[in-house]
Amino acid sequence: MSDGVPMLEIKGLRARAGGAEILKGLDLVVGAGEVHAIMGPNGSGKSTLANVLSGRPSVEVTAGSVLYQGRDLLELAPEDRAKEGIFLAFQYPVEIPGVSNAYFMKAALNAARAHRGEEELDGMDFLEFARKKMKLVEFDEALLNRAVNEGFSGGEKKRNEILQMAILEPRLAVLDETDSGLDIDALQVVANGVNALRSPDRSAIVITHYQRLLDYVVPDFVHVLADGRIARSGGRELAHELEKKGYSWLEVAPPVEAAAP
Amino acid sequence: MTTLDTAQAHFVSRFADCESRLADASPDWLAPIRRAAIERFAELGFPTRRNEAWKYTSVAEIANASLDPEPPVRDGVSPDDIRALLGSEASQQWFVFEDGRFAPELSSDEALPTGVEIEGLAAALRKQPELIRPLLDRADLLDRPFAALNGAFQRDGAFVRVTAGASPQRPIQLLFIASPGASGRVANQRNIIRIDRGAKAAILLRFESCCEDVYWTNSMTQILLEDNAELDLVSVQSESDAAYHFSSLDIRQERDSRFRSHQISLGGALARSEIYARLDAPGVDCTLNGLFLGDGRQHLDSQTTVDHASPNGTSRELYKGILGGHSRGVFNGSVLVRPDAQKTNAQQFNPNLLISDDAQINTKPTLEISADDVKCSHGSTVGRLDEDALFYLRARGVDERAARRMLTVAFASEIAKAIPQDSLRTQVERLVTAKLERGQFAIETARRSPEDPL
Ligand SMILES: Nc1ncnc2c1ncn2[C@@H]1O[C@H](COP(=O)(O)OP(=O)(O)O)[C@@H](O)[C@H]1O
Ligand SMILES: [Mg+2]
Numbered sequence: 001m002s003d004g005v006p007m008l009e010i011k012g013l014r015a016r017a018g019g020a021e022i023l024k025g026l027d028l029v030v031g032a033g034e035v036h037a038i039m040g041p042n043g044s045g046k047s048t049l050a051n052v053l054s055g056r057p058s059v060e061v062t063a064g065s066v067l068y069q070g071r072d073l074l075e076l077a078p079e080d081r082a083k084e085g086i087f088l089a090f091q092y093p094v095e096i097p098g099v100s101n102a103y104f105m106k107a108a109l110n111a112a113r114a115h116r117g118e119e120e121l122d123g124m125d126f127l128e129f130a131r132k133k134m135k136l137v138e139f140d141e142a143l144l145n146r147a148v149n150e151g152f153s154g155g156e157k158k159r160n161e162i163l164q165m166a167i168l169e170p171r172l173a174v175l176d177e178t179d180s181g182l183d184i185d186a187l188q189v190v191a192n193g194v195n196a197l198r199s200p201d202r203s204a205i206v207i208t209h210y211q212r213l214l215d216y217v218v219p220d221f222v223h224v225l226a227d228g229r230i231a232r233s234g235g236r237e238l239a240h241e242l243e244k245k246g247y248s249w250l251e252v253a254p255p256v257e258a259a260a261p
Numbered sequence: 262m263t264t265l266d267t268a269q270a271h272f273v274s275r276f277a278d279c280e281s282r283l284a285d286a287s288p289d290w291l292a293p294i295r296r297a298a299i300e301r302f303a304e305l306g307f308p309t310r311r312n313e314a315w316k317y318t319s320v321a322e323i324a325n326a327s328l329d330p331e332p333p334v335r336d337g338v339s340p341d342d343i344r345a346l347l348g349s350e351a352s353q354q355w356f357v358f359e360d361g362r363f364a365p366e367l368s369s370d371e372a373l374p375t376g377v378e379i380e381g382l383a384a385a386l387r388k389q390p391e392l393i394r395p396l397l398d399r400a401d402l403l404d405r406p407f408a409a410l411n412g413a414f415q416r417d418g419a420f421v422r423v424t425a426g427a428s429p430q431r432p433i434q435l436l437f438i439a440s441p442g443a444s445g446r447v448a449n450q451r452n453i454i455r456i457d458r459g460a461k462a463a464i465l466l467r468f469e470s471c472c473e474d475v476y477w478t479n480s481m482t483q484i485l486l487e488d489n490a491e492l493d494l495v496s497v498q499s500e501s502d503a504a505y506h507f508s509s510l511d512i513r514q515e516r517d518s519r520f521r522s523h524q525i526s527l528g529g530a531l532a533r534s535e536i537y538a539r540l541d542a543p544g545v546d547c548t549l550n551g552l553f554l555g556d557g558r559q560h561l562d563s564q565t566t567v568d569h570a571s572p573n574g575t576s577r578e579l580y581k582g583i584l585g586g587h588s589r590g591v592f593n594g595s596v597l598v599r600p601d602a603q604k605t606n607a608q609q610f611n612p613n614l615l616i617s618d619d620a621q622i623n624t625k626p627t628l629e630i631s632a633d634d635v636k637c638s639h640g641s642t643v644g645r646l647d648e649d650a651l652f653y654l655r656a657r658g659v660d661e662r663a664a665r666r667m668l669t670v671a672f673a674s675e676i677a678k679a680i681p682q683d684s685l686r687t688q689v690e691r692l693v694t695a696k697l698e699r700g701q702f703a704i705e706t707a708r709r710s711p712e713d714p715l
Contacts, residue, residue, distance in 0.1 A: 054656045058648070082658035094653040098671025107667070108657035115658075147671075148653075164657060 005070040007032045007172055007203040008053075013064035014228075015052050022048040024228035025064070030172070033200040037214055037239060038207045040225035041247045046207045047091050049225070050176045053205075054088040055081050068172065082108070083115035085171030089161035089178045091207075096148035101160070104148050105130065109167055133166040136196060137189050155186050162193040173197060173204045179213040191216030211239040265307040268324035273303050276413055279331040286416060288387055294398050298412030301403040308406050317591045317623040318533060318562045323505050328477050330414045330447040334362065337440030342471045343367055346438070350688060358437045361450030361478070362417040376427020376460065378420070382451055385420035393420070396453055396483050405535065408509050411449045411481040418450035418480075421464060425457040425487075432463040432495075432682050439470035439478065439501065452482040456490035456518075463682045468498040468506065468528075475530075477505040484510065486518035488542075493521045495685050497692055500528035502557065509535045516542035523680050525689055526553040526561050527696045533562035533591075540567070540574040540602070551580035552676040554696050555588030555620065562591040567609075569602035569632075576606070581676055582613040583669060583697075584620035592624040596639065603634045611641035614672050646672075669697060 008030040015023040022045045030036050040046055051059045052066070055078035066073040073081065096104070109129075110120040121129060134141055139159050149157050158178050165173055178190050194204055194217045206217055214222070214236060222238040224231045226247065232238065262270075276299045284292045307324050308315040338359045344351045356379055357367035363381025373379060386393045403409040419435050437450065456462055468478060478500060486492055500506045506529040514520055526532055538547050553561040561584075567576045582590040592611045613622045624641040646668045654664035673693055680686040 056652055056656075077661070078652065078655040079658050079660050079664075082656055088656055090653065090656075094647075094649045096647075096650045096653065096668070096671065098674045099654075099667055104654070104657070104659075104667075107659050107663065108654075111658035111660065111663075168657070 005032075006030060006067075007034070007069060008205075009067040011065050013049075013052065013066065014062045015048055015059050016062055017048055017051070017059045021062070022059075022228055023052065026225075026229055028223065028230060030203050030205060032203060033198075034220045035194070035198065035204045035206060035217060037219035037222045037236075038205060038225050039209065039222065039239065039242055040231075044225045045228045046225050047176055050088055050091075050174050050205075050207060053081075053086060053172075053174055054078055079111065082168070083112050087165050087168055087170030087173045089158075089165055089173070089175040091176040091180075093149050093157040093161055095150045095152075097150050099148050101146055101148050102127070102130070102144045105144075105164060105167055108164065112168060130167060133163055136166055137162045137193050139163045154181050155183070158182060158186065159189060162190055166193050166196065169197065171202050173202070174207070175204065176207045177209060179208050179210060187213060188216060211243040214239050264321055264324045265309060269303070269306040271327075272330055272410060273299060275330055279414075283331065283414070283416065286383065288390060290390065290394055291386065291397065295413050295415070297400070298403055298409045302406060302409040302413060305406040305409060314564065314593065317589070318531070318560065320531075322531060323477060326475055326477070326505075327445065328447050329445055330410065330449060332360075332446040335360070335440055335442075336364075337442055338364070338367060338438055338471055340367060342441070343436070343438070346469055346471070347436075353434060353684070354431065356419065356433070356435045358417075358419060358435065358450065360440050360443060360446055361437065361448030361480070363419065374429035374431065376424045377429050377433060377462075378422040378424070379433065380420055381417050382420045382453060383417040385453075392455075393453060396485070397451070402481070402483075402511060405509065407479055407507050408481055411451060411479050411509070414447070414449040415451040415481070416449070419452040419454075421453070422455045423457060423460040423462045423490075426459045427457075428461040432465055432493075432685050434465045435467065437466065437468045437478065437480070439472060439474070439476050439504065441471045442474065443470065443472055443476040444474035445476065447477040447479055449479045450481070452480065454482065454484045454492070454494070456484075456486045456492050458487040459489045460487075461491040463493040463495070463685060465685055465688070466494070466496040468496075468500055468508075470499075470501040470504060470528075473501050473503055475503045475505075476501070478507065480506075480508040482508065482510050484512045484520070486512070486514045486520055488516045489518060490515070491519040493523065493681060493685070495523045495525075495680060495689065497525040497689060498528055498532060499692060499696075500532065502528060502530060502559070504529050506532040508533075510537070512536070512538040512547070514538065514540050514542065514545040514547060517544040518542075519546040521548040521679075522550065523676065523689070524549070524551040524563070525676070525693065526551070526563065527692060529559065529561070531560045531562075533564065536565040538565075538567050538576070540569050540571055540576065543571050543573045545571065545574045547574070547576040548679075549576070549578040549580070550676050550679050552673055552693065553580070553582045553590055554673070554693065555582070555584045555590055556586040557588060558586065559588040560591075561588070563593070564591075565594045567596045567607065569596070569598045569605045569607060572602055573604045574602060574606070576608070578609040579676070580611045581673065582611070582622055583616060583673060584613065584622055585616040587617075587619045589620070590622040590624075592622070592626070592641065594625070594639070595627040595629065596637065598628075598630040598632050598635050598637065600631045602632050605632060605635040605637070607635070607637045609639040613641070613643045614669065615643060615645060616669065666697070670694065673697070
C-alpha cells in the first residue's frame with residue numbers, strides 16, 4: 001500500500017436506518033496496521049457503522065464520505081467490498097438453511113481469489129486450507145458440513161465468523177461484539193484470530209462492550225461512540241476508564257469534535 | 262352452450278364412436294367399467310370454478326384445445342430421442358411408455374430384478390384379472406371428472422408389482438413420454454402399483470416429452486401397500502411447456518406400511534396433481550413431499566388429501582413452491598382425521614417463495630379433525646428470499662446473482678434431500694437445477710427484488 005494513505009477515512013458520516021438518523025456526523029481515521037476499539041452504550045450506532053462499512057442495503061448514507069485505501073467505499077456493492085478485503089464479523093450471524101457451511105466458505109474464498117486474479121481452489125485444496133484455519137480457531141470440523149449457522153450455539157456462531165475471517169484474510173476486519181456472551185476460552189480464540197492477522201498492512205476495528213477482550217487484542221486506539229458520533233478517543237487506558245465509570249458521564253458531556261488519532 | 266359443455270359433449274360423443282374399438286382391445290369385463298365412467302363424466306362435466314376444488318384452476322383452455330381422447334396409435338419416439346432426453350441416465354434400466362402405452366421396444370431389455378413384475382396394464386389385465394379388476398372397478402374413483410374420463414378411455418399404462426418380502430436394490434424407473442407431434446392427443450394412462458406384504462421398493466414416474474406440442478397427459482395411478490410394505494414414489498413431471506398434465510394418485514395403505522411420495526412439478530402450461538392417501542389400517546406412516554417450480558405463464562396446482570381412517574397413523578406433508586414470471590401456484594391440502602383415528606400425528610406445511618412481482622400463489626391447508634387424542638399441525642407461508650441471508654452471503658463476497666441462486670436452490674433442496682435413494686436424488690437435483698437455470702427463471706432467481714434500495 002502506498003505510504004500515508006490510511007486504511008479507512010470516514011468524514012462527516014450521517015446515516016439513517018428504520019426511518020431515523022443513527023449516525024450524525026462521524027469521523028474516524030484508521031491507519032494501516034492499526035487496531036481500533038469502538039465502545040459505547042447500546043443503541044449508540046456501533047452496528048450501524050459496521051453496516052455502513054459492509055454495505056447493508058437497509059442503511060442509507062445521507063452525508064459524508066468513506067475512503068477505503070483512498071477509494072470511495074460507498075459506491076461499491078457489498079460483495080465488491082468483501083472481495084477488496086473488508087470483512088464484517090456479524091453481531092448476529094444469520095442462519096441459512098440448505099446452504100452448507102463448506103460450500104459457502106469455498107464460494108466466498110474463490111470469489112475473492114478470482115477477484116485478485118488467483119486460481120480458484122477445488123474442494124480438496126479448500127478443505128486442506130480450511131483445516132489449518134480450523135485448527136487456529138479451534139473449530140469443530142463437523143460444523144463445516146452443516147448448513148450455515150443453522151442450529152449453532154451462540155459460541156459456535158461466533159467461532160464460525162472468526163473462521164471465515166481467518167479463511168478470507170481481510171485487510172480491514174470489523175468485529176461487531178464478537179466477544180459478547182463468550183467464555184474466556186472462546187474469547188481467546190477470537191483474540192488469536194485477530195492477532196494472527198495483525199500486520200503492517202492490515203487493520204481491524206473491534207466493537208466491544210468489554211475491556212476484557214482488549215487485554216488480549218491490545219488496541220492502538222479506543223473510541224467511544226455515543227449518539228451517532230465519536231464522543232471521545234484515546235489510548236487503551238480509555239477502555240479501563242470506561243470499565244470503571246460506565247458511559248453515563250459521556251452522555252451529559254457535549255460530544256467532543258472528533259479527534260482523529 | 263359454454264366451451265366446457267361443448268368439450269364435454271365432444272368427449273362423450275367420441276366415446277360413443279370408439280366404444281366398440283376400445284372393447285375389442287380389452288377383456289369383456291372392462292366394458293361396463295368404461296361405460297360407468299363415461300356416464301359419470303357426462304354427469305360431472307368439465308369442472309367449473311364454482312366447484313370449490315377448482316376455484317383457482319380454470320380448465321377452459323383444455324376444453325378449447327380440441328383434443329382427442331382416443332387418438333390412433335403412433336410410434337413416433339425413437340431410441341435416439343430417449344437417449345437425447347435421458348443423457349447419462351440412459352444407460353440405466355427404464356420402462357418406457359409412449360403416449361401412455363407400454364413400449365417394450367424402447368425399454369431396457371435387462372432382466373427384471375427378482376421379486377419385480379412389470380408390464381403394460383393392457384397385457385396384465387388379461388393375465389391377472391382377479392387382481393386388477395377390483396382395482397379398476399371402483400366407483401369412488403369416478404367422483405373426480407378427469408379420473409372418470411380416464412376410466413372411460415383407459416387402455417394401457419404400467420402394472421408394477423413387488424412380491425412379498427422382495428426388496429429390489431435399484432429403483433424401478435418408468436418413463437412416460439409424449440411422442441413428437443403429439444399435438445391434440447390425450448394420453449389416458451392408468452398405472453397400478455402394488456407392493457406386497459413386507460416388500461420394499463423405490464419407483465420413479467418420470468413424465469417427459471419429445472415435443473413442444475399442446476397435448477394432455479391424463480394419468481391415474483393406483484397404489485396399494487400391503488401390511489408392512491414400504492415405497493418411495495418419486496414423480497417428476499417435465500412435460501412440454503404447452504402441455505396439460507393431470508395426474509391423480511390414489512393410495513391405500515394397509516397395516517404398518519410406509520409410503521413416501523416425492524412429487525416434483527416442473528413442466529406444463531397447466532399441471533394439476535391430486536393425491537388421495539387413505540390410511541386404512543393402524544400404524545401407517547405416510548409422507549407427502551412436493552416441489553413446484555413455475556415460470557412464464559405456468560399454472561401448477563397441487564391438491565392433496567390425507568385421510569386418517571385408523572388409529573396410530575402418522576402423516577407428514579411438505580409442499581414447497583417457487584414461482585416466477587406470471588406463474589401461478591395453487592396448493593390445497595386437507596388432512597382428515599376420522600373419529601376412529603385416535604393417536605394420529607399429522608403435520609402439513611406449504612412454504613412458498615415468490616421470485617417475481619407477477620407470480621401468485623393460492624394456498625389453503627386445512628385440517629378436519631373428528632378424533633380427540635391427536636397431534637396435528639398445519640400451515641403455509643408466502644415470502645421472498647430472506648434479505649438478511651442475502652446480505653450475509655454478499656458481505657462475504659458472493660455476487661448478488663450467485664447469492665440469490667444459492668438461496669433459491671437451498672429452498673428447493675430440502676425436497677430432493679429427502680429422497681433416500683442416491684440415484685433418484687441425484688436425478689431430481691439435476692432436473693430441478695436445470696429448471697432453475699433455464700431461461701427466464703434463471704434471470705429472475707438472480708434478479709434483485711424491487712424493494713432492494715441499492
Ligand atoms: N434497520 C433498523 N430499523 C430500525 N431501527 C434501527 C435499525 N437499525 C438500527 N436501528 C436503531 O438505531 C439505533 C442504533 O442501533 P445500532 O447501530 O444497532 O446500535 P449499537 O450497535 O450501538 O447497539 C438503535 O436505536 C436501533 O434501534
Ligand atoms: Mg450492535
